[in-house]
Amino acid sequence: MATTQDDKIKPQLRTFDLTMIVAGLVIGMGIFRVPSEVAHKAVIPMIFFAAWITGAVVSFIGALTFAEIGSRYPVAGGFYKIFSHCYHPCFAFMVNWIVVISNAAATAGVAIMGAEYIAPILLPNIEHDIAIKSITISSLVLLYIINMIGIRVSAKFLNGLMLVKLSMLVLLISAVFFVAGDHNQPIVATPDQSAGDMFKAFAMCFIPVFFTYGGYQQTMNFGKDIPNASRTMPRAIFFGITIILIIYLSVNYSYYRILGLNGLAHSTTIASDIMGLMFGKVAFKLVSVIMFISVMAYVNVSVMSNPRIYFAMAEDNVLPPIFKRFNHKTQVQEFALTVFCVFIFITLFFISSFQKILEHVMFFDSISLITAAAAIFILRYRAKKSGEPKDIFKIKGYPYLPAFFILVYLAVNISVFYTNPWAAITGFILFVLGFPLYYLVKFALKKQSNF
Numbered sequence: 001m002a003t004t005q006d007d008k009i010k011p012q013l014r015t016f017d018l019t020m021i022v023a024g025l026v027i028g029m030g031i032f033r034v035p036s037e038v039a040h041k042a043v044i045p046m047i048f049f050a051a052w053i054t055g056a057v058v059s060f061i062g063a064l065t066f067a068e069i070g071s072r073y074p075v076a077g078g079f080y081k082i083f084s085h086c087y088h089p090c091f092a093f094m095v096n097w098i099v100v101i102s103n104a105a106a107t108a109g110v111a112i113m114g115a116e117y118i119a120p121i122l123l124p125n126i127e128h129d130i131a132i133k134s135i136t137i138s139s140l141v142l143l144y145i146i147n148m149i150g151i152r153v154s155a156k157f158l159n160g161l162m163l164v165k166l167s168m169l170v171l172l173i174s175a176v177f178f179v180a181g182d183h184n185q186p187i188v189a190t191p192d193q194s195a196g197d198m199f200k201a202f203a204m205c206f207i208p209v210f211f212t213y214g215g216y217q218q219t220m221n222f223g224k225d226i227p228n229a230s231r232t233m234p235r236a237i238f239f240g241i242t243i244i245l246i247i248y249l250s251v252n253y254s255y256y257r258i259l260g261l262n263g264l265a266h267s268t269t270i271a272s273d274i275m276g277l278m279f280g281k282v283a284f285k286l287v288s289v290i291m292f293i294s295v296m297a298y299v300n301v302s303v304m305s306n307p308r309i310y311f312a313m314a315e316d317n318v319l320p321p322i323f324k325r326f327n328h329k330t331q332v333q334e335f336a337l338t339v340f341c342v343f344i345f346i347t348l349f350f351i352s353s354f355q356k357i358l359e360h361v362m363f364f365d366s367i368s369l370i371t372a373a374a375a376i377f378i379l380r381y382r383a384k385k386s387g388e389p390k391d392i393f394k395i396k397g398y399p400y401l402p403a404f405f406i407l408v409y410l411a412v413n414i415s416v417f418y419t420n421p422w423a424a425i426t427g428f429i430l431f432v433l434g435f436p437l438y439y440l441v442k443f444a445l446k447k448q449s450n451f
Contacts, residue, residue: 015236018226022063022219022240027165029295030212031248032271033113035255037208039265043201045256051205052252055213056245058408063216063237064395065373065402070219071233071393072379080309084316086375093318093441094434095368100309101430102364104343107302109361111136111344114295116268117288136348143300144341148332164294168287169251172274176254179277204419206412207362212248214365216241217372233393303344307336317445318438363416363427366409373409376402 042048073082083092115135123131219237226232255264258274267273271291276284307323311333314323326333377399383389395401417424 015232015239018219018232018236019239019243022216022237023243026059026213026215026240026244027169027247029110029113029165029298030208031169031251032291033116033268034208034212035252036264036267036270038205039256039261041201041204041208042261043198045261047198047202047205048256048261049249049252051202051209052248055206055209056241056248058210058405059213059216059244060237060241061401061405062369062373063219063241064234065376065405066217066219067233067237068393068395069372069376069379072376072383072389082372082375086378087371089316089318090435090438091371093313093438094431095371096309096313097434097437098364098427098431099368100306100340101343102361102368103302103306103309104340105347105364106361107299107306108136108344108347110295110302111140111299111348114139114292114299117272117295118292120269121285121288133348137345139296140299140341140344140348143296143303144337147300147303147337148334164290168271168290168294169247171278172271173247173250173254175274175278176257179258179274203411203415206408206415207419210409210412211362211365213244217369228391231393303337303341306340307333310336310339318441320441320445320448362412363424366412366416367427367431370406370409370413373402373406 038051039048042051069082073085080092080096083095112132115132119126119128119131119135122135126134216237219233226236255270255274258277259267259270263273264270269288269291272284272288275287310319310323313319314321323333323336323339325335376395380398413424416427
């Protein structure tokens with residue numbers, strides 16, 4: 001019998017390990033930028049905080065849903081494989097085709113976020129939009145060259161990235177005790193707010209909030225890495241999501257108390273602004289540099305890791321073999337890396353706004369999350385016919401909680417369509433294009449193999 005990737009995986013992760021993985025997957029750079037988008041859409045502070053609490057609850061339900069899916073189908077790379085297993089290889093291609101585009105868009109958005117921090121220092125006399133785009137493109141070109149050469153300079157950044165983020169968040173939370181707040185300022189309506197409809201304003205907050213809470217779905221990839229998954233996985237998810245909830249609510253409370261809702265809504269460099277109030281202009285510049293390095297480290301991780309998705313798809317014979325090629329000297333997938341970076345630059349060329357990129361990303365992500373979460377119904381149905389496997393985790397409140405999770409993400413899709421119909425239409429067209437593209441690729445690969 002041939003040895004598969006899964007056969008080589010032995011359970012080694014403990015509850016603490018998986019808890020840190022859950023926290024690491026979710027706590028990215030969004031918490032340093034996205035709260036301003038939420039504040040911009042919220043009519044009153046109550047909606048601002050209600051949106052973050054709702055995001056935590058829904059994300060917890062989603063994490064438990066994916067914990068059961070991962071427990072029932074414990075394979076390496078489960079989030080990619082689940083679509084083929086429960087639906088069809090063509091559908092798996094269609095979903096992962098847009099996930100790849102979504103990841104490129106998310107990387108572009110994070111790169112813009114980093115440029116916003118460093119632009120006032122590097123290019124203070126240049127028009128803001130031109131400075132942002134210039135720094136973003138230059139940074140991406142530099143990272144592309146570094147990755148193509150095979151230099152692993154970013155590894156040093158990555159080792160301390162989580163520590164830098166958590167340390168920065170602790171500082172931002174503690175700022176509430178040292179800086180006089182501005183939260184009592186009057187709330188002034190902005191064009192994006194719906195002052196006459198609180199529910200509509202609340203729904204509009206879903207897009208940025210769920211972008212910031214994203215990542216927990218990847219826990220299902222660790223189904224074979226965990227001993228006694230039925231106990232370890234839900235515990236780790238509970239602890240991880242609890243940590244995230246405490247940090248996110250605390251730091252957002254600090255943001256609100258210090259900057260006020262309007263000040264937060266108009267800040268694109270929240271961390272620098274608050275640190276500047278605490279320690280002065282020198283701290284403002286230092287934090288801006290630290291945030292830029294942290295952001296670029298994340299972008300570099302994305303540039304390094306996403307070509308592996310192409311590799312997995314090529315292994316499943318849904319992409320040409322050229323996507324599996326790599327330079328033996330540098331260990332770089334040169335062709336796949338180039339294709340991914342091209343997607344990033346295309347995103348930047350057509351969409352230079354962080355908000356617009358956010359809407360496109362959330363439309364893509366919501367499609368993949370809805371269909372992946374729906375797999376729990378298929379897996380349970382099949383289990384009734386073939387028999388329930390032993391030692392698996394089952395989410396309580398089935399089928400209501402998974403259905404609630406799916407309905408919320410449908411609301412996110414509706415919010416994207418309402419806010420930016422073109423983003424939804426573009427996303428749907430790209431998704432549908434994956435259908436003929438799948439069969440074209442399969443036909444081309446079959447024809448090539450016959451020669």
